[in-house]
Amino acid sequence: MKRFAEALRGHATHILACSLIALLYAAARHPGVDDVELERIAAPFAFERRELTLLPDETPRSMRPVQGALSHLSGWLNTLGAAVALCDLDADGFPDDCVLVDPRAESVSVRSLHDSVNSYAPFRLVATEGEAQRGATAPMGCVPSDMNEDGLLDVLVYYWGRTPVAFLQRPGFDRGLNAEAFAATELVPGEQAWFTNAATFADVDGDGHADLVVGNYFEDGARVLDTSASDGARMHASMSNAQNGGRNRVLMWSAASSDAIPTVAYEDASDAIADELLTGWTLAVGAADLDGDLLPELYFANDFGPDRLLHNRSAPGSLRFAPLEGRRGWATPKSKVVGRDSFKGMGVDFGDVNGDGILDVYVSNITTEFGLQESQFLFASSGEVHEMRAGIAPYVDESESLGLSRSGWAWDAKLADFDNDGVLEAVQALGFLAGDVDRWPELHEMAMCGDPLLSAPALWHRFAAGDDLSGHEVGPFFVRDADGIFRDVAARVGLHQAEVRRGIALADVDRDGDLDMAVANQWSPSAVYFNESECGLTLELILVLPIDQRPGNPTRVQRGAPVPGIPARAAIGATASMDFGAGSRDEARPRARITFVDGGNGHAGVRDASVRFGLGRASPGPHAVSFAWRDTLGARHRRTFMCEPGLTTIYLGAEVDR
Numbered sequence: 001m002k003r004f005a006e007a008l009r010g011h012a013t014h015i016l017a018c019s020l021i022a023l024l025y026a027a028a029r030h031p032g033v034d035d036v037e038l039e040r041i042a043a044p045f046a047f048e049r050r051e052l053t054l055l056p057d058e059t060p061r062s063m064r065p066v067q068g069a070l071s072h073l074s075g076w077l078n079t080l081g082a083a084v085a086l087c088d089l090d091a092d093g094f095p096d097d098c099v100l101v102d103p104r105a106e107s108v109s110v111r112s113l114h115d116s117v118n119s120y121a122p123f124r125l126v127a128t129e130g131e132a133q134r135g136a137t138a139p140m141g142c143v144p145s146d147m148n149e150d151g152l153l154d155v156l157v158y159y160w161g162r163t164p165v166a167f168l169q170r171p172g173f174d175r176g177l178n179a180e181a182f183a184a185t186e187l188v189p190g191e192q193a194w195f196t197n198a199a200t201f202a203d204v205d206g207d208g209h210a211d212l213v214v215g216n217y218f219e220d221g222a223r224v225l226d227t228s229a230s231d232g233a234r235m236h237a238s239m240s241n242a243q244n245g246g247r248n249r250v251l252m253w254s255a256a257s258s259d260a261i262p263t264v265a266y267e268d269a270s271d272a273i274a275d276e277l278l279t280g281w282t283l284a285v286g287a288a289d290l291d292g293d294l295l296p297e298l299y300f301a302n303d304f305g306p307d308r309l310l311h312n313r314s315a316p317g318s319l320r321f322a323p324l325e326g327r328r329g330w331a332t333p334k335s336k337v338v339g340r341d342s343f344k345g346m347g348v349d350f351g352d353v354n355g356d357g358i359l360d361v362y363v364s365n366i367t368t369e370f371g372l373q374e375s376q377f378l379f380a381s382s383g384e385v386h387e388m389r390a391g392i393a394p395y396v397d398e399s400e401s402l403g404l405s406r407s408g409w410a411w412d413a414k415l416a417d418f419d420n421d422g423v424l425e426a427v428q429a430l431g432f433l434a435g436d437v438d439r440w441p442e443l444h445e446m447a448m449c450g451d452p453l454l455s456a457p458a459l460w461h462r463f464a465a466g467d468d469l470s471g472h473e474v475g476p477f478f479v480r481d482a483d484g485i486f487r488d489v490a491a492r493v494g495l496h497q498a499e500v501r502r503g504i505a506l507a508d509v510d511r512d513g514d515l516d517m518a519v520a521n522q523w524s525p526s527a528v529y530f531n532e533s534e535c536g537l538t539l540e541l542i543l544v545l546p547i548d549q550r551p552g553n554p555t556r557v558q559r560g561a562p563v564p565g566i567p568a569r570a571a572i573g574a575t576a577s578m579d580f581g582a583g584s585r586d587e588a589r590p591r592a593r594i595t596f597v598d599g600g601n602g603h604a605g606v607r608d609a610s611v612r613f614g615l616g617r618a619s620p621g622p623h624a625v626s627f628a629w630r631d632t633l634g635a636r637h638r639r640t641f642m643c644e645p646g647l648t649t650i651y652l653g654a655e656v657d658r
Contacts, residue, residue, distance in 0.1 A: 033481065033487060037481065038487060038489055038492065039492065041479050041481050041487055041489055042479065042489035042492035042493050043534075044419045044421075044533050044534045044535075045418060045419060045477070045479065045489065045492075045493040045533045045534075046493055046494055046531075046532040046533050046534075047493055047494040047495055047517070047529040047530065047531060047532060047533075048494060048529065048530045048532055049494065049497070049527050049528070049529055049530075050113075050527060050528045050529075050530065051525045051526075051527050052098065052100055052102075052111070052518075052525060052526040052527055052528060053525065054102065054104065054105055054107075054525075055105070055107070055109055055122050055124065058102075058104075058105035058107060059105065060104040060105065061104055061105075062104070062465070062523050063075075063078050063465055063523075064078055064081070064103065064106065064138055064225065065225070065227050066078075066224060066225055066227070067223055067224065067225070067226050067227055067228075067229045067230070067232065067233075068227065068230065069229075069230060069231065069232030069457060069458070070224065070232050070233065070457055071464070072457075072460070072462045072463075072464055073457060073460055073462075073463055073464070074463075074464045074465060075433050075435070075463045075464040075465055075466075075467050076433065076460075076463040077224060078103070078433075078522075078523070079432055079433055079500075079522060080140060080160075080197060080217075080502070080522070081101065081103035081106075081138055081139065081140050081160075081502075081522065082101060082102065082103055082501075082502040082503060082520040082521055082522040082523075082526065082604060083100075083101035083139075083140065083141035083142055083502060083503045083520050083604035083605065084098065084099065084100050084101070084142075084503045084504075084505045084518045084519070084520035084526060084604070084605055084606070085098070085099040085142050085143060085144050085155075085505050085600075085605070085606035086098055086505040086506065086507035086509065086516075086518055086606070086607065086608050087099070087144040087153060087507070087606075087608050087609070088153065088561075088608065089110065089144060089153050089155075089169075089177065090112070090120065090177045091152075091153070091562075091564050092114075093511075093560070093561030093562070094114060094509070094510075094511055094561075095507035095508065095509060095608035095610070096112055096113040096114045096507075096509045096510070097110065097111075097112055097113070097177075098110070098111050098112075098113050098505075098518060098528070099125075099142045099144060099155055100518075100520065100526060101139050101140065101141055101142055101157075101520065101604075102520075102526065103138070103522060103523060104523060104524075106138055106139065107124050107139070108124060108125045108126075108139050108142060108155075108157050109122055109123065109124050109125075110122065110123055110124075110125065110155075110177070113509050113528060120176050120177040120178060121178070123177075123178045123179040124179060125155060125157060125167045125179065125182060125184075126179070126184075127157065127159075127162075127165040127184050128184065129162070130162075130191040133161060133162045133191055133193070135225075135226070135227070135228075136161045136193075136223060136224075136225045136226035136227075136229075137159050137160060137161035137162045137225065138159060138160045138161060138225055139157055139158075139159050140158055140159055140160055140196055140197055140604075141157070141158050141196070141197070141198065141199065141503070141604050142155055142156065142157050142158075142606070143155070143156045143158075143199050143200065143201065143599075143600035143606050144156075144600075144606065145201045145210060145570070145572070145599065145600065146210075146569035146570065147166050147168060147201075147210075147256070147264045148166075148168055148256035148257065148258055148262050148263065148264040149209070149256055149258075149547060149569055149632075150171060150256075150258035150262065150547065150567065151547050151567025151568055151569060152168075152169040152171060152258075153169060154166060154167060154168045154169050154182070154262075154264075155167040155182070156199060156201075156212070156600075158194075158196035158197075158198075158199050158214065159194070159196060160194075160195045160196070160217075160218075160224060160225060161193050161194075161195070161223075161224070161225050161226070162191070162192070162193060162194065163186070163187060163188035163191075163192050163194050163196075164187050164188070164194075164196060164199065164212075164214065165184050165185065165186060165187065166184070166185040166187055166264055167182040167183070167184055167185075168182060168183050168185055168262040168263070168264060169181055169182055169262070170182065170183055170260065170261070170262060171258050171259075171260070171262065172260075183261050183262055185262075185263060185264060187212075187251065187264075187265075187266055188251075188266075188268075192220065192221070193220060193221050193222060193223070194214070194216050194220060194246060194249075195216055195217040195218035195219075195220075195222060195224065195246050196214055196215065196216050196217070196246075197215055197216070197217045197282060197283050197284075197603065197604075198214075198215035198282060198283060198284045198285040198301075198602070198603055198604070199212060199213065199214050199215065199285060199600060200212075200213050200285050200286065200287050200599045200600035200601050200602075201213075201287075201572055201599035201600055202287035202296040202298075202572060202573055202599050203295075203296070203572065203573050203630060203634075204250060204252070204287070204295070204296060204298070204312065204314060204319065205252065205295075205314040205315065205316050205317060205318065205319055206294065206295050206314065206315065206316055206630055206634050206636075207253075207316035207317060207634045208630055208631060208632040208633050208634040208635075209253035209632075210253060210572045210573075210599060211250065211251060211252045211253050211266070212249075212250075212251040212253075212266055213248075213249070213250055213251075213285050213287055213298060214248060214249040214250075214251065214285070215248050215282030215283070215284065215285040215300055215301075216245065216246030216247060216248055216249070216282060217245055217246055217281050217282060217283065217303070218233050218234075218245065218246055218281075219233070219234060219244060219245060219246050219247075220246050220247055222234070222246075232456075232457040232458065233457065234455045234456075234457075235454055235455050235456070235457050235460060236281055236303070236304040236305075236454055236455065237451060237454060237455045238304060238305060238451040238454060239304055239342075239446075239447055239451065239454060240304065240305060240342030240451075241304075241305045241306065241342060241451075242280065242281055242302075242303070242304040242305040242454075243276060243279050243280060243305060244279065244455065245279055245280050245281035245282065245302070245303075246279070246281075246282075247270065247275070247278050247279055248270065248278040248279075248280075248282055248285075248300060249268055249270045249278075250268075250269050250270050250272075250273065250298075250319060251266035251267065251268055251269070252266060252267045252268075252269045252319070253265075253266055254266055254267045269319045272318075272319035272320060272321070273310070273319070273321050274323075277300075277308050277310065277321075277323055278300075280300060280302030280303070280305050280306070280307075280308065281302055281303040281304055281305065282300050282301065282302050282303075283301055283302070283303050283345060283346045283347070283411075283603050284300075284301035284345065284346060284347045284348045284364070284412070284601075284602055284603035285298070285299070285300060285301070285348070285601065285602075286298070286299035286301070286348040286349065286350060286361070286601040286602065287299075287573075287599060287601060288350040288359050288573075288596060288598075288601070289359075289573060289575060289596065290350075290358070290359055290361075290381075290385065290388070291311075291385040291386075291388050292358075292385065292628075293312075294573065294575075294628060294629070294630050294636050295312040295313075295314060296312055296573055297309060297310060297311055297312050297324075297388075298310040298312070298321065299348050299361060299363075300345075301345030301346060301347060301348045301363055301364070301603070302345045303344050303345060303346065304344060305342065306339060306340060306341050306342060307338075307339065307341055307343075307345040307348075307363065308323060308339065309323070309324045309338050309339055309361075309393050310322065310323060310324065311323075311324050311388045311389075311391075316634050322391060323339060323391065324338060324339055324388060324391060324392065324393035325337065325338060325339035325340055325391065325392065325393055326338035326339060326340070326379075326392070326393040326394075326395055326396070327392060328340070332397075335374070335375075336375065336377070336397045337397070338361075338379055338393035338395050338397075339393060341365075341377075343365040343366070343374040343375070343377075344365050344366045344374065345363060345364070345365060346364045346365060346366070346410055346411045346412075346603060347363065347364030347410060347411050347412045347413040347428065347429070347602055347603045348361065348362065348363050348364070348413065348601060348602060348603075349361075349362045349413050349414050349415050349601060349602055350362070350415070350596070350601065351415030351416075351424050351592060351595070352424070352592040352593050352594045352595070353378060353380060353402070353415065353424055353590075353592070354380050354381065354398075354590055355590025355591055355592065355593055356381060356383055356590075356593070357577060357593040357594050358381040358383060358385065358594065359381070359594060359596070360378060360379060360380045360381055360395070361377070361378075361379040361395060362376075362377070362378055362379075362404075362413050362415050362426060363376065363377035363378075363379065363413070364376055364410035364411060364412070364413045364428055364603075365377065365410065366408075366409050366410065366470075367405070367406040367407060367408060367409075367410070368408060368409060368440075368470055369406075375397075375399055375400070375405045375406065376399050376404050376405055376406065376407055376410060376413075376428075377397050377399050378397065378398050378399040378402055378404045379393075379395035379396070379397055379398075380395060380396055380397075380398040381394060381395055382394040382395065382396060401485075402484070402485060402486055403478070403485040403486040403487060404426060404478060404486050407428055407430065407476045407488070408428075408430040408431070408470055408473040408475075408476075409430055409431055409432045409469070409470035409473065410428045410429065410430055411428070411429040411430070411431075411501065411502050411503070411603050411604065412428070412429045412501075412502060412503045412504045412602050412603045412604055412605040413426065413427070413428045413429075413504075413602065414426070414427050414428075414504045414506055414602070414605065414607070416506050416515055416607075416612075417515070417538075417592065417612060417613075417614040418514065418515050418531060418533055418535075419514070419533045419534065419535050419536065419614070420513070420514060420535040420536040420537060420538040420612075420614035420615065420616065421536055421614050421616040422580065422591035422592060422613065422614040422615065422616055423480055423586075423589045423590070423591060423592070423614070424480075424592050425477065425478060425479050425480075426476075426478040426486055427475065427476065427477055427478070427504055427517070428475055428476055428504075429475055429501030429502050429503060429504055429519065429520075429603075429604075429605070430470070430473040430474065430475045430476070430500075430501055431470055431471055431472070431473045431475075431498075431499060431500035431501055431522070432469040432470045432471060432500065433463065433467055433468060433469045433470075433471050433500070434468060434471030434472065434500050434523070435465070435466045435467045435468035435471055436466055436468060437466055437467045437468055438468050438469075439461070439462075439463055439467045439468060439469050440469065442461035442462070442463075443461070443469060445461065446460065446461060471500055472498045473498060474490055474491065474495070474496060474497065474498050475490060475495065475499070475501050475519070476488040476490050477489055477490040477493055477495050480588075480589050482588060482589070483588050484587075484588035484589050484590075493533075494529065495529065497527075499519075499521045499524055500521060500522045500523065500524065501519050501520065501521055501522070502520045502521070502522050502603065502604040502605070503519070503520035503602070503603065503604030503605030503606075504517060504518070504519055504520075504602075504605040505517070505518040505519075505520075505605045505606055505607055505608075506518075506605075506607040506608070507607060507608035507610070508540060508608075508610075509528065509530070510530065511647070512531075513535060513537075513538055513540075513646070514531040514533060514535040514538070515531055515612070516528060516529065516530050516531050517529045517531070518605075519605075520604055520605065535614075536614060536615055536616040536617050537614075537615040537616070537617075537620060537645040537646075538612055538613065538614050538615060538645065538646075539578075539612065539613040539615065539623060539625065539643050539644075539645055539646075539648070540610050540611075540612050540646065540647045540648070541576060541610060541611050541612070541613075541625070541643065541648050541649075541650060542561065542562060542570075542609070542610045542647070542648070542649040542650070543570070543571040543574045543576070543597050543609075543610075543611060543627070543629070543650050543652055544562055544568035544569060544570060544571055544649065544650070544651055544652065545568060545569055545570075545571045545629075545631060545632050545651075545652055546566065546567070546568045546651050546652075546653070547567040547568060547569065547632075548567070549631055549632045549633070549653070549654045550654060551633070551635070551654050551655075552654065552655065553653040553654045553655065554653045554655050555637075555639060555641075555650065555651060555652055555653035555655060556650070556651040556653065557641055557643070557648060557649075557650050557651075558648065558649045558650075558651065559644070559646070559647070559648055559649075560647055560648070560649065561647060561649060562649045563649075566651070568651060570597055570599075570609035571597050571629050571652050572597050572598075572599040572609070573596060573597060573599065573629070573630070574596065574597045574627060574628065574629035574630075574652065575594060575595070575596045575597075575627070575628045575629070576594070576595055576596070576611050576613070576625050576626070576627050577593055577594040577595075577625070577626045577627075577628075578593055578594075578613050578623065578624070578625050578626070579593065579624070580593070591614075592613070592614075595611045595612065595613070596611065597609050597610075597611060613625070615645060620644075620645050622642035622643060622644050623642065623643055623645075624640055624641075624642055624643075625640065625641060625642075625643045626638065626639070626640045627639055627640070627641065627650070627652065629652045631652065631653070631654040632654070633654060635654060637652070637653075637654070637655065639655075
């Protein structure tokens with residue numbers, strides 16, 4: 001009887017604890033808004049969808065083969081590989097060239113989104129496989145960048161089962177844009193097997209050259225896609241602290257040529273960073289200057305364990321990073337603190353959400369109603385950037401108060417101003433595995449088992465073809481209401497499709513003054529969403545570094561797109577900031593005051609290299625914009641220019657710093 005009473009008391013305590021958690025969860029949620037208010041918020045926005053079809057000779061499939069020991073996980077292992085980038089590959093002044101990685105054909109294709117009859121025919125970028133790689137690789141993503149610094153845009157492609165390949169654009173190629181215009185260059189010798197899910201370019205040591213940061217997933221050398229292999233790759237060693245993933249790399253730019261067969265070379269400097277900071281299961285990589293010294297900090301969004309934010313303390317030729325962790329308050333869960341989370345980091349982007357002139361960090365995780373309530377992150381800056389020198393991340397998660405904490409099984413995330421009012425919207429790609437059999441009960445069971453069991457693939461539940469895990473979600477389109485809370489209006493603006501999405505790429509494809517969006521879908525057609533919103537004025541700025549840059553060369557401001565006859569490359573990492581004045585302050589909906597040239601941040605989606613400030617209905621007169629950059633020799637510069645609304649190219653010179 002005594003034992004029964006104790007059991008009853010324990011049961012009652014458990015019920016009370018669960019009830020308390022449910023009440024706290026309900027109290028934390030923002031009250032809903034009625035349809036009238038949602039319609040008002042959504043009214044300025046509208047998108048028109050255009051599907052990206054396979055090339056005529058491509059046949060779609062729904063699964064890629066995996067090795068036999070992993071066959072019961074074939075669905076899980078087939079949830080990656082869709083990616084997209086928007087850029088101006090043919091240098092015609094329009095960022096309407098789309099590089100699409102489509103797992104249905106296991107292809108990397110290049111196509112023009114321009115309706116002109118002069119557009120080039122779509123083509124593929126194909127890398128030669130070595131003997132050790134044959135049949136065991138798959139493309140996972142792409143990042144356009146001028147890697148060999150000749151003024152021509154190249155394409156980096158990264159893979160599962162092999163190291164990344166640079167497709168370098170040949171100079172003087174006069175037969176139009178096609179596959180022959182690109183020379184495939186191996187970046188890492190020895191036919192190593194990497195499992196890369198993200199890559200970005202950034203000048204990590206401040207020497208004036210864009211280096212390459214690579215985020216890997218499975219451990220190096222695994223044979224996940226090798227159907228002849230029998231040794232199952234190790235899975236995650238923990239649900240919350242897995243450190244047995246592939247080693248991330250920082251590859252430092254070392255040399256290049258622009259001959260008839262162009263080349264580029266990098267040196268692996270990853271040994272300068274502690275191993276425990278580089279061996280998470282990385283799904284997204286971000287590089288941005290968070291403290292104003294023109295050296296980019298690095299953010300690794302890691303699956304099944306803590307993300308890593310690394311403070312950059314490097315000098316030219318000498319790499320040095322230190323881990324940052326946020327402070328934990330008495331009411332702050334450990335997993336809501338920078339560097340201490342145990343969530344499933346899947347995407348990262350940067351933007352000035354709170355309007356303080358410092359970049360904030362937007363991170364995707366997994367949130368599913370009555371499933372995982374891990375929370376998305378919006379790490380808002382506190383303004384105390386000097387604390388980074390003491391190893392403190394001056395960021396606090398405000399996702400709950402801002403309405404961004406819950407969305408779904410999220411991947412790529414982007415912050416952008418789609419209606420040019422100066423206030424950032426937020427978008428995410430959602431969905432994991434689409435099928436008919438709900439496998440959430442099995443996933444919950446795995447989440448409750450001990451960590452030692454997880455690394456063995458044979459002990460995992462079945463997640464194969466036909467199974468479903470958050471496979472029918474609609475990606476959110478978050479717009480801030482009058483109180484500054486983000487509200488999802490995707491279903492009201494033409495973004496209502498339930499698709500398994502991965503990457504989001506942004507650019508003003510048709511040069512009509514607003515941002516369009518390309519979305520890469522896993523195992524279904526990808527699409528471009530053309531922005532038909534009611535938009536105000538914008539400053540769109542293309543920041544470039546002239547190839548022939550010597551000390552004393554002045555900065556030049558030019559209306560319109562870059563001049564083809566002046567070789568220049570994107571000024572990756574350069575920042576632009578703007579003060580809208582006291583009369584335009586809005587405490588609830590602050591304007592973004594700083595932005596930067598993005599080198600490929602996130603998961604599977606790459607925006608073009610321009611920067612933008614929405615002006616709304618502000619005066620069309622010139623506006624003061626302050627710029628900070630490193631020239632091609634690594635020297636730092638800061639200057640302010642008056643910029644007219646519309647498109648402007650700024651050739652950032654190497655004049656004496658002011």
